[in-house]
Amino acid sequence: xxxxxxxELSNEELATKGEELRTELVKSRLDKATGQLEDTARLRxxxxxxxxxxxxxxxKRGADE
Numbered sequence: 001x002x003x004x005x006x007x008e009l010s011n012e013e014l015a016t017k018g019e020e021l022r023t024e025l026v027k028s029r030l031d032k033a034t035g036q037l038e039d040t041a042r043l044r045x046x047x048x049x050x051x052x053x054x055x056x057x058x059x060k061r062g063a064d065e
Contacts, residue, residue: 007056014053014056025050
């Protein structure tokens with residue numbers, strides 16, 4: 001998802017999205033370790049998406065204060 005799309009989500013939706021992405025990242029890391037992951041670039045994409053969600057959550061929480 002793009003940052004602008006993520007900014008439109010609520011804090012709860014962002015937290016849920018972050019958890020889903022982290023779960024997928026862990027699964028992908030396990031697949032890579034066992035040799036089952038075909039698209040290794042997906043790990044990089046997932047890491048960046050998690051960081052993007054965390055950044056936007058921090059921005060929103062900072063704006064609420």
